[in-house]
Amino acid sequence: MTAIDWGVLVGTILAIVFYGIWASRRTNTVEAYLRGSGQFGWMTIGLSVMATQASAITFLSTPGKAFEDGMGFIQFYLGLPLATIVVSAVFIPMFYRLEVYTAYEYLEKRFDLRMRLIGAAIFLVSRGIATGFTIYAPAIILSSILGWSLNLLIVVIGTLVIVYTVSGGTTAVSYTQKQQMIVIMLGMILAAGTLVWALPSGVDVDSATAVAGALGRMQFINFELDFQERYNLWSGLIGGFFLQLSYFGTDQSQVQRYIAGRSLVAGRLGLLFNGFVKIPMQAFILYVGILLFVFHxxxxxxxxxxxxxxxxxxxxxxxxxxxxxxxxxxxxxxxxxxxxxxxxxxxxxxxxxxxxxxxxxxxxxxxxxxxxxxxxxxxxxxDGDYIFVQFVLSTLPRGLVGLLIAVILSAAMSSTASELNALGTTTMVDVFKRLGWVGGSEARMLLVSKGLTAFWGVAAIAFAAFASLFDNLIEVVNLLGSIFYGPVLGIFIVAFFLKRVKGRSVFVGTLIGQLMVFVLLGMGQLSYLWFNVAGCLVVVMVAWSVERVLPQPVMSSEAG
Amino acid sequence: MRSVNGEEEPPPSVLGSWVQLYILEIVVLVVLVALFVGIGRYYQ
CATH class of the missing domain: 1.10.287 (Helix Hairpins)
Structure with a gap:
């Protein structure tokens, strides 16, 4: 990297960090810190939702996937617009009406404390581990390619995120994500432009795409229904719908983005905006991989x-x-x-x-x-994750290399910030405050909230450093998400749509649904996207059946 | 749909109603899938 690249990289990253601290300088209440005082318009929410989902690995891996397998990965996202419609129509109005800080708070209002703690615990365990990976994945690739120290890179990424997330909470996270998305999209457009420009004379975009097509890389949609095939139209539409519904509707790192809207309309529009632009954006990133394939x-x-x-x-x-x-x-x-x-x-x-x-x-x-x-x-x-970054370093002009490394770091920081923000909030609201472990003045509560966010930041750095001991960590994390998302979604589906089902029945349903997912996992016959469908449906069906079979208690302490 | 204070809360008038927005999102999805199939066939 040249001095210009270093200047662009350091300048971009520090500008975003300082902007986050500056924009959130008036955050002095717990409400403002955890929920952003309801000040964001739909565009800020939309970009924040998008930046939370798009981690560094999205920009490193996606072009590599298209390079190796073509455009078929786009099918993974086909259920997303449908999921955003359901979340916008059902989940968001409910969260706004009850003015909750976390998705799991709603579970206590609807069922009981036990279900709230189960929801919060599943989120804290799965997201806590995944946050370490969000930092580790880009760090291992950049350290290998650039020859930088892995642990130093992990500490630098983690510390930068901790600084503004702890300082400004939800406000800092949402405002920096807006800047980060602009940097990310600008960088990807410039990378695509460079690839088109670098094609040999006589090979235009149409010819390049035709070459990729002749080699089977322009097949977006596979209509064949095969449950073992990871990506086809049906796994994308049905499995993807359940996965994205669970992610957007029950994962606090996303819920916290849209409940920070200045109104219910802003929250709903922000999420729907993501439903409109996510597929074209992913198709564009995949197409960068196609251009990269033809370039090589x-x-x-x-x-x-x-x-x-x-x-x-x-x-x-x-x-x-x-x-x-x-x-x-x-x-x-x-x-x-x-x-x-x-x-x-x-x-x-x-x-x-x-x-x-x-x-x-x-x-x-x-x-x-x-x-x-x-x-x-x-x-x-x-080596799929290394293909795009190799191109960045070997082909892009001076200055752009720094910008593209800033893109990767921005993506890592934006997802990590949302995750730390959500982990800190859930620990504070659903555990510490709910169980009466913390009390006192507003200033003290704010300090504890900041301390918990910092704790999760340090834990993520520690896990990222420890993660290098595992070879196939990405599989562990992907699996972890798919194992728990289905049953958690089932709990929320019962809460929203089966009004007569109470806490004890959904508790039994959750246990059996989770067990079923483990059995399916052990059998190894099903692509992981289908776990989300199976886990959710089993919880809903068992909870409904148990409620009908069990005798109604004479006295019930359960809420709702 | 009801807002926090119980009043009807539609999206900005230029966007129509919520139901129209949802239908538009589904239409966009169908158009995108059709476009992907078309591009795939053209470049196979």
Missing amino acids: IFVRGPVFFDDVRWSQVDEGRRTEIEEAFDEAFVVRKSAALAYVQARKQRQDVGFFAERLQVAQGEVQRVREQAKALISSSGVADN
Whole structure:
């Protein structure tokens, strides 16, 4: 990185941090700290919701997914607009009407304290671990690519987030996320522009897309109903709907964003705005990956995108693979140019497409050999997360490199800030305050709220540092989310729609629903998106059945 | 839909009613899926 890049990187990040502290300087009540005093308009909420969901790994992994598998990952988001409609129509009005600080507070008003504590505990455990990963995932990639110390990077990212999140609470989080989203989108648009500009003469965007299409990377939608297939139209629409409904409706890191609106209308519009723009935004990020794939057809990229791991394998074998890759690259490049030429001259492209596919098969075969070699040395062979950042460092002009690293750090910081904010709030409101562990003056309560947010920040840094001991942490975290989201959503669905069902029945339903998800997990026959559907439905059905079967208590202390 | 103080609270008039907004969101989703299918077929 040059001095200009450092200037852009440090300037951007510090400007956002100081802006967050400045914008929230008048936060001096617990209400303002935890709920932002209800001051945000729909645009701030919309961008805040979007920035919370888009973590650094979104911008590192998504282009890599398109590079390897094409546009099909877009199906993961198809249930999102439908989920935002339900949350906007049912969940948000209820949260505003009851003026809750957390989603779990509602569970006590509707059921009992036990259900509130279960909801809060599930959130604190799963989100507490995931926050460490939100910091760790970009740190491990940037440290490997840039040669920076992993632990130093984790501490720097974590400390910057802690500084403004602890200082300004929800206000600081929402205002900085607006700036972070602007930086992120600007950076991604400039990266896409550079990729288009860097394509060889004679290869325009249409030709590049056609090359990707000929190699099967422009298939967005798979209509086949296959429960083991991770992404198809049905898992995206149905499984994705349940996952996103649970995420937006019951995860405090999102609930806290839209209950901070200046009105119910602002909260609902902010979330619906996300439903309108999320799919086009993800399609754009995936398309950056497609352009990257085509770019590397014409400009030789690394055979394996993580230099550090690649440099650690046997040198002789590595040289053999590099030579084979050189040959395969030249053949594929010439096949791609012939395909583009034939298409422009409106010839029958069938033959050229077939030749290109054979050439791609050979490149793929060599890359598989490289991965097998990496694997044989006992380390993970996935380099998808490194593809985009490799391009940033090797191809982007001076200044833009700094901006794109700022994009990745901004994304990491925006999600982490929401998570710390929500973890601190849930611990304060649902545990400390509810159980009477804290009391006294407003100033004391504010201090405890800040202390709890700082505690979760330090815990996230500690977990991120400890996380390097696990090889496949990303799987652990993805699995953790999918295991708990379904049953939690089931609890809220019962609360909203089955008015006669009481706390004891939904408690039994939650236990059985959670058990069912563990059984499905053990069987290993179902793609993880379907866990959300199964967990939710079992909780709803069991709670409803138990309520009908069990005798009604003469005296009930349960609320609602 | 009722607001905190119990009054009807529609979105800004330029956006129509909540139901119209929801229908628009579903229409946009259907158009996007159709567009994705179309692009996929054109570039296969």
